[in-house]
Amino acid sequence: MPRVKEFQLCPFGWENDPAEERYKLGTLDYLSTTTWTNTAIFFKLEDAEKAKAEAILKEGLERTLSQIRHYAGTIERDEDGHHSIVKKKNSTVRFVVQHLDSPEDKYPSFDKIAKAHFLSTVLGDINVLSNAPMTCGNKPEAHPDNHPAISSYKANFIAGGLILNVHTHHYCNGLSGSTAFFKQLAGNCYALANSTKFPTWDLKWLDRSLYGVPGFDRPSNSDKPLLDAPRRPERNVQHKPSQSVMFHLPKSKATKLKKAAMPSDGSRISTYNAVCALMWRVLSRVSEPLYKPGLDYKPLWAEGVSISKLFTNPPIPVQMQGNLQIDIKSTTSSLPQLTLAEIISEAPLSRLATFTRQMTDSVTADMLAETLEKFTQVRNKQDLSIYLDSFPPMSLLVSDWRYIDMCTFDYGFAFPTAFRHLFGGVPLSQAIVYPPHKGPAGDDEGMEVQFTLEIELMPELLKDPEWNKYFDFRGVDATEEGPLSKHASKL
Incomplete structure (x- = not known):
C-alpha cells in the first residue's frame, strides 16, 4: 500500500x-x-x-x-x-x-x-x-x-x-x-x-x-478620498517566553463556578461568562508581579462575537457561509474599562462576568454598521486584520468554539473523538474555549480552555487555589524555545 x-x-x-x-x-x-x-x-x-x-x-x-x-x-x-x-x-x-x-x-x-x-x-x-x-x-x-x-x-x-x-x-x-x-x-x-x-x-x-449582511460595499466614485489602513503592527517585544496550555472544567465544577460568579441583582450570565471572569482574574493576578504595569492599568480584553442574531428580516440561515462575526476590544468599546486592581481583587467576580456579557451585548446592528462604515473607503482592506502578537502583555482575546460540537457529527465510518486547532507554535494573547470531547471524565467531561501564559508563571498558576478549585491541568500544547518566533494567529 x-x-x-x-x-x-x-x-x-x-x-x-x-x-x-x-x-x-x-x-x-x-x-x-x-x-x-x-x-x-x-x-x-x-x-x-x-x-x-x-x-x-x-x-x-x-x-x-x-x-x-x-x-x-x-x-x-x-x-x-x-x-x-x-x-x-x-x-x-x-x-x-x-x-x-x-x-x-x-x-x-x-x-x-x-x-x-x-x-x-x-x-x-x-x-x-x-x-x-x-x-x-x-x-x-x-x-x-x-x-x-x-x-x-x-x-x-x-x-x-x-x-x-x-x-x-x-x-x-x-x-x-x-x-x-x-x-x-x-x-x-x-x-x-x-x-x-x-x-x-x-x-x-x-x-x-x-x-442584508453589511460589509460588501466598495468605494464608489464619490469625492471621498481612498484611505490606507494602518501599517501592520510588529510583534510586541515585551512578551516573555510563553507556553500554550490546556485545562479542563468538569461539568459539576462548571455549575459551581457559575454560581460563584452570578450577579446578586438578578442579571443573567452564562457559564462561559463565568469562565472568562475567573480566567481573566487569575491570569492577571499571576502576571502582575512579572510586568508591574501598575494597579490602575487597564488590560485589553477582546472577544469574537457572532452577528447572526442581529439579522431577523429575513433571519440568517444556520448554514450561512462567510464571516459572520466581529472582534471587539475593550480599548475601543463604549463600556468603562476595568482596572487591574478591579480585575485582580477589588471587583467581585460577578462584575467581571457581567463585563464580558456586556461586551458581547454591545455588538448591535447600529454599532456594526458604524464600525464597517469606517472601513468603506479603505484601499488596502487586507491590512485591517487583528494581529494578536502585537497586543501588549496581559491582553486576552477569547474565541468561543463550543458552538462547533464536532463530536456529535456522525461521519458514517465513525464519530469524532476530539478536535484541535493546530497552531504550530504559541499564539500570544489568545484563549480558546473548546466544547467537551469524549474524554476521561466520562459524563462529567466539560469544556476545555486553552490559553497562553509565560513559562515562568506556570508554577504560580498550578498552585493557585482559586484556579485549582475548578480547573484540571491537561498539559502543555506548545512552548516557545529560543528567540521569539514570528508566529501570529487568530481564530
Whole structure:
C-alpha cells in the first residue's frame, strides 16, 4: 500500500459548472486574518475500517465542495483592487492520504494521543500532518495577492485511528459557517456509508447579501478620498517566553463556578461568562508581579462575537457561509474599562462576568454598521486584520468554539473523538474555549480552555487555589524555545 497518495478532488457535477464563479469578499472577511486555519479531527478506527473511511471521505469531500462551492476556489484581486474567491470550471482541491500506522513510522498511536489529551506535544511536528504551505500562521503564501487556495485536506491514518487535518483560509468563513461545513461534510459521508438520503444544500447560503449582511460595499466614485489602513503592527517585544496550555472544567465544577460568579441583582450570565471572569482574574493576578504595569492599568480584553442574531428580516440561515462575526476590544468599546486592581481583587467576580456579557451585548446592528462604515473607503482592506502578537502583555482575546460540537457529527465510518486547532507554535494573547470531547471524565467531561501564559508563571498558576478549585491541568500544547518566533494567529 502506498504510504502517501495525493488526489485532486473534482467537485461533484463540476462539468456542468459555469466557466467562473466569484464570491466577493466583504469587510467582515478582511477583518479576519490572512492565515489558514488548521482543524485536526480525531477518529478512532480499526485497521479494517481505514480503506472504507478513505473512500467515504474522498467522495464526501467532492460532494460537499460541489455544494459549499467557494471552498474550491482561490483568492484573486479584482479590477477594483479588492478581492474575491474565484472558482473556475476546472478548479480542483488537494486531498492527501498519508499512512503513519506502521511500526517503522514510530508515530504515536491513537490511544497514546488520546491519553495526552490530543495536544501538539504528543503530535510532534505538525508539518507532518499538514499540506505545505497551508499551516497556521501569518505568512506570505496566505496573503490575498498571492492567490492562496481556500482549502485542502490531509487524512493521516495512524495506529488505531485517523487524524483529518482540514486547512481553510480565514477569509472564507467564520465559526458558524465552518460549523455548517463540517456538519454538511459529515452528513454527506454518513449518506455514502449508509446509502441514505443526502443532506440538502441551498446555493443562497453562499450569498450573505441576500440576507442584508453589511460589509460588501466598495468605494464608489464619490469625492471621498481612498484611505490606507494602518501599517501592520510588529510583534510586541515585551512578551516573555510563553507556553500554550490546556485545562479542563468538569461539568459539576462548571455549575459551581457559575454560581460563584452570578450577579446578586438578578442579571443573567452564562457559564462561559463565568469562565472568562475567573480566567481573566487569575491570569492577571499571576502576571502582575512579572510586568508591574501598575494597579490602575487597564488590560485589553477582546472577544469574537457572532452577528447572526442581529439579522431577523429575513433571519440568517444556520448554514450561512462567510464571516459572520466581529472582534471587539475593550480599548475601543463604549463600556468603562476595568482596572487591574478591579480585575485582580477589588471587583467581585460577578462584575467581571457581567463585563464580558456586556461586551458581547454591545455588538448591535447600529454599532456594526458604524464600525464597517469606517472601513468603506479603505484601499488596502487586507491590512485591517487583528494581529494578536502585537497586543501588549496581559491582553486576552477569547474565541468561543463550543458552538462547533464536532463530536456529535456522525461521519458514517465513525464519530469524532476530539478536535484541535493546530497552531504550530504559541499564539500570544489568545484563549480558546473548546466544547467537551469524549474524554476521561466520562459524563462529567466539560469544556476545555486553552490559553497562553509565560513559562515562568506556570508554577504560580498550578498552585493557585482559586484556579485549582475548578480547573484540571491537561498539559502543555506548545512552548516557545529560543528567540521569539514570528508566529501570529487568530481564530
